[in-house]
Amino acid sequence: MPAKSQMDELELLQQALAGDLEAWGEMVTRYKRAVFGIALGILGNPADAEDATQDAFIRAYENLRRYDLRRRFSTWIFTIVSNICKNRLRQERFTSRLEDETQVPGGADPAMAAVEAERGRLIKEALSELDFKYRAPLVLRYYSELDYQEIAQILGLPEGTVKTHLHRGKAELKKILERKGVRGYE
Amino acid sequence: MNEEKFEEYLREGLKQGVESHLQRLEGLEERVLDALAERALRRGRWTKVLEPLLIPVRRRPALALVTTAAVFLIIGLFLGMGLGGPSLGGGKGVWFVVAYPEAQSVTIAGDFNGWTDTPLKRGKDGIWTIRLDLKPGRYEYAFKIDGKKWVPDPRADEYVKTYGNQYNSVIYV
Numbered sequence: 436m437p438a439k440s441q442m443d444e445l446e447l448l449q450q451a452l453a454g455d456l457e458a459w460g461e462m463v464t465r466y467k468r469a470v471f472g473i474a475l476g477i478l479g480n481p482a483d484a485e486d487a488t489q490d491a492f493i494r495a496y497e498n499l500r501r502y503d504l505r506r507r508f509s510t511w512i513f514t515i516v517s518n519i520c521k522n523r524l525r526q527e528r529f530t531s532r533l534e535d536e537t538q539v540p541g542g543a544d545p546a547m548a549a550v551e552a553e554r555g556r557l558i559k560e561a562l563s564e565l566d567f568k569y570r571a572p573l574v575l576r577y578y579s580e581l582d583y584q585e586i587a588q589i590l591g592l593p594e595g596t597v598k599t600h601l602h603r604g605k606a607e608l609k610k611i612l613e614r615k616g617v618r619g620y621e
Numbered sequence: 622m623n624e625e626k627f628e629e630y631l632r633e634g635l636k637q638g639v640e641s642h643l644q645r646l647e648g649l650e651e652r653v654l655d656a657l658a659e660r661a662l663r664r665g666r667w668t669k670v671l672e673p674l675l676i677p678v679r680r681r682p683a684l685a686l687v688t689t690a691a692v693f694l695i696i697g698l699f700l701g702m703g704l705g706g707p708s709l710g711g712g713k714g715v716w717f718v719v720a721y722p723e724a725q726s727v728t729i730a731g732d733f734n735g736w737t738d739t740p741l742k743r744g745k746d747g748i749w750t751i752r753l754d755l756k757p758g759r760y761e762y763a764f765k766i767d768g769k770k771w772v773p774d775p776r777a778d779e780y781v782k783t784y785g786n787q788y789n790s791v792i793y794v
Contacts, residue, residue: 446723449747453721454764454772454790456657460650467646472639481642488646492653493660500775555641558634577628578635609627 440464444508452499462508463492469509469579470516476574477520479563487523491516513579514589517571524567561611569604572597658782713794715755717764719774722747724766729753731762731789738765761789 439447439461450458470491475484495502495515502511562570575586587594719741721727727749728738734753741749741764761781763771773780777790 449720449722452775453719454775456654459657460654463650463653467649468639468643471642471646472635475639475642476635481645484642485645485649489649489652489656492649493656496653496657497660554630554634555637555639558631559638573631574635577631578639605627605631608631 445504448499448502448504448508451496459492459496466509466512467492470512472578473513473516473574474520475559476562476578477517477567477570478523479559483523487516487519490519494519507585510585510588513575513581514591517575517589520571521567557612557615557617561608561615561617564611565604565607569600569607572600573604573608576601658788713755713757714752715792715794716750716752717741717774718748718750718776719764719772720748721764721766724749726767728765728768729762730765732760733762738768755792755794757794760792760794762792763787763789 439457442450442458442461444462444465447458447462451462467488471484471488474487474491475481478484478487491512495512498515502508562573565573571590572586575581575589581589583594583597586592587597590597592600717729719727724743724747727741727743729741729751730736730738733755739751739753741751743749763773765771771787773788774790774792778793779791780788781791783789
């Protein structure tokens with residue numbers, strides 16, 4: 436039997452369905468970064484994003500029997516984490532918390548790293564001022580690099596609505612960034 | 622305003638936001654698996670407490686099978702026709718089903734067979750099945766893959782922790 440890291444997704448999911456928790460661990464390894472990116476983009480707070488990511492993989496495993504193996508796993512897990520984030524944003528404490536704990540990665544040119552870290556912080560802050568309906572499609576489009584159809588599936592919206600929300604979301608985001616004095620993208 | 626530049630700015634900003642916090646993902650696999658194990662354990666504890674009050678609930682294909690058989694039996698008796706079919710032998714016919722396409726053998730062992738290996742039958746799609754006649758009650762069990770690897774039943778009613786972070790499945794008949 437090949438090592439878990441060399442198995443394709445379907446094999447891993449079948450093994451996870453058969454009770455093999457190690458197989459599920461490998462699925463977590465493969466998707467944790469993508470799921471965390473969505474959670475962080477939507478929630479804005481790293482600690483909450485970490486919780487939401489962990490929660491998403493727990494819920495996904497507990498509902499694995501309902502997962503249709505013909506569907507793309509990414510669509511399914513992204514739907515779960517998006518719903519978790521949406522529910523958390525409904526709770527006021529999550530909307531008002533935004534930790535400024537951006538860390539500069541080691542090893543890079545300190546000045547450049549600081550600029551990039553600042554850009555990340557500004558985007559995060561600006562996104563946190565948007566409604567979920569604009570925030571989620573922006574993250575799924577520009578972080579996860581998904582097409583309109585997949586975003587529509589994940590958010591349970593028609594494709595046309597996704598396009599509208601993306602268009603309006605970007606316009607809102609530009610306004611917020613300009614208000615903060617950001618014009619570096621022009 | 623350049624739309625493409627803005628989109629690129631957004632992509633880079635989102636990516637950077639994640640890069641800055643990747644250390645939070647270290648050990649996530651273990652945390653997820655521990656949480657799953659803890660939840661399973663908690664469910665097991667509560668069920669033990671509530672067991673005397675609970676009506677056994679089954680969520681298996683076998684439930685449909687048993688229910689259908691019961692309905693036919695009642696109709697048959699009502700019509701005075703009797704009904705042929707599998708003998709339940711004082712117990713209920715319970716199906717155990719597990720997907721393991723790559724396995725050469727799958728056996729089941731539990732309270733109901735003195736923890737000896739009873740082989741499951743392989744279907745052409747790698748789904749292994751067995752029907753056991755079980756009297757009403759609570760049973761702990763596990764599947765064994767290729768004679769060496771113990772795995773829980775993903776369709777079990779609950780799980781209980783044994784030794785070495787292993788889990789037995791629990792079924793209520």
